[in-house]
Amino acid sequence: MKDESRNEKTGIRDRKSEVLQVRMGEGIVTGEPHIISSLGLGSCVVVTLYDIYLRIGGLAHIMLPDSSQIRMRNDDCGMRNNNPKSEIRNRRYQCADTAIVALLEGLQRKGAMRQDIVAKIVGGARMFSDYESVSTGIGEQNIASVRNILKRERISVLGEHVGGHHGRSVEFHLSSGRLIVKAIGKADREI
Amino acid sequence: MDDKEMLSEEQLDFLREMMNIGAGNAATALSQMLHCEMNVEIPVVHVLAPRETPSVLGDPSLPTACVRMGMVGDVTGELYFVVPDEDKVKLIHLTERAMLRGIGVSSPIHRFSASPLPGLDLSVLTEIGNILAGVYFTAIHDFCKLNICHSVPTIAIDMIQSLLDEPIVALSSEVQGIILIENRFVLGENHIRTFLLVVPAVQSMKVLVDSIEQARMACSEG
Numbered sequence: 001m002k003d004e005s006r007n008e009k010t011g012i013r014d015r016k017s018e019v020l021q022v023r024m025g026e027g028i029v030t031g032e033p034h035i036i037s038s039l040g041l042g043s044c045v046v047v048t049l050y051d052i053y054l055r056i057g058g059l060a061h062i063m064l065p066d067s068s069q070i071r072m073r074n075d076d077c078g079m080r081n082n083n084p085k086s087e088i089r090n091r092r093y094q095c096a097d098t099a100i101v102a103l104l105e106g107l108q109r110k111g112a113m114r115q116d117i118v119a120k121i122v123g124g125a126r127m128f129s130d131y132e133s134v135s136t137g138i139g140e141q142n143i144a145s146v147r148n149i150l151k152r153e154r155i156s157v158l159g160e161h162v163g164g165h166h167g168r169s170v171e172f173h174l175s176s177g178r179l180i181v182k183a184i185g186k187a188d189r190e191i
Numbered sequence: 192m193d194d195k196e197m198l199s200e201e202q203l204d205f206l207r208e209m210m211n212i213g214a215g216n217a218a219t220a221l222s223q224m225l226h227c228e229m230n231v232e233i234p235v236v237h238v239l240a241p242r243e244t245p246s247v248l249g250d251p252s253l254p255t256a257c258v259r260m261g262m263v264g265d266v267t268g269e270l271y272f273v274v275p276d277e278d279k280v281k282l283i284h285l286t287e288r289a290m291l292r293g294i295g296v297s298s299p300i301h302r303f304s305a306s307p308l309p310g311l312d313l314s315v316l317t318e319i320g321n322i323l324a325g326v327y328f329t330a331i332h333d334f335c336k337l338n339i340c341h342s343v344p345t346i347a348i349d350m351i352q353s354l355l356d357e358p359i360v361a362l363s364s365e366v367q368g369i370i371l372i373e374n375r376f377v378l379g380e381n382h383i384r385t386f387l388l389v390v391p392a393v394q395s396m397k398v399l400v401d402s403i404e405q406a407r408m409a410c411s412e413g
Contacts, residue, residue: 043357
């Protein structure tokens with residue numbers, strides 16, 4: 001989906017954005033002016049971190065609130081997986097605690113200054129509204145965990161679109177830091 | 192993970208056969224409910240890794256109707272009846288038609304115009320999900336002697352990926368599978384595609400697989 005073209009008059013290549021898909025349990029950090037898209041968030045939570053001056057950003061599609069409460073099959077939420085090539089599939093992005101740390105490290109590795117990093121949170125819905133008694137409430141737990149960790153890491157939250165009973169898709173524009181939230185039957189909303 | 196890791200080829204065949212009988216019963220039930228002659232193709236049955244499941248059901252961002260039920264009894268877990276948007280319109284149209292016929296108004300079967308009576312769509316789909324869950328569990332009971340009941344259904348219409356978030360997350364830390372049954376109901380020239388997702392709880396998959404193996408052995412001996 002790379003969309004690069006040369007300006008007809010100057011012959012200089014315009015750097016246009018590429019759309020990167022991030023699926024459940026995945027995450028990505030980039031300094032390029034790309035659009036990071038994540039579709040169909042239910043109880044999962046998307047956290048975006050963005051350096052407002054250097055325009056370096058990262059997005060994680062988080063499934064679970066806490067890595068210490070679950071048994072992971074292959075490795076401890078990928079804590080030992082330091083191969084940068086496997087960055088996007090890194091298991092660290094599955095849980096809120098490890099994912100936010102991974103994003104922060106990724107941004108700082110690319111030169112982002114910690115005091116310039118801001119966060120946005122989307123998702124954490126309870127999809128079946130009348131299922132309260134049986135539902136695990138994983139969405140609420142995800143939101144609470146993400147908020148706690150961001151507070152602990154002293155990252156300010158610029159926008160939230162969380163909870164409720166509907167799914168969401170997000171588009172994170174790295175060139176501007178805008179985060180567009182889409183939902184079926186609702187107008188797109190920017191946070 | 193593919194089908195073979197969870198179930199042997201023979202066990203999978205046996206599961207398909209059970210589900211085939213379930214599908215036949217489902218077609219009969221739908222025919223009676225909708226006052227039309229509904230046939231059914233041989234269902235496609237797969238055991239999928241949780242995270243692969245939404246992509247098999249189509250575009251993760253398209254609106255999809257999903258009826259969620261709890262499974263209780265010998266096998267616990269959850270059950271999802273999934274109807275893509277276009278097929279939902281057809282099912283609701285057929286229901287409307289059946290209801291109109293009940294008061295003496297006939298309408299052509301081939302025109303699937305979307306004009307659902309308010310509130311009808313959700314309750315119809317919930318009821319169809321309820322009925323299909325019942326007939327499939329009956330088929331499983333007849334072969335495997337497993338008593339499974341389902342709890343009161345609840346419905347939501349949204350992006351399929353978001354609707355299946357919770358069961359996928361719940362299973363993602365374990366080696367687990369989701370049993371997917373794809374049904375194609377045939378009505379004249381029209382097809383209606385529905386999916387039934389059986390999501391056994393962690394300890395229940397083994398119960399189910401063991402019972403399938405026992406029933407299969409009993410059948411092959413008999």
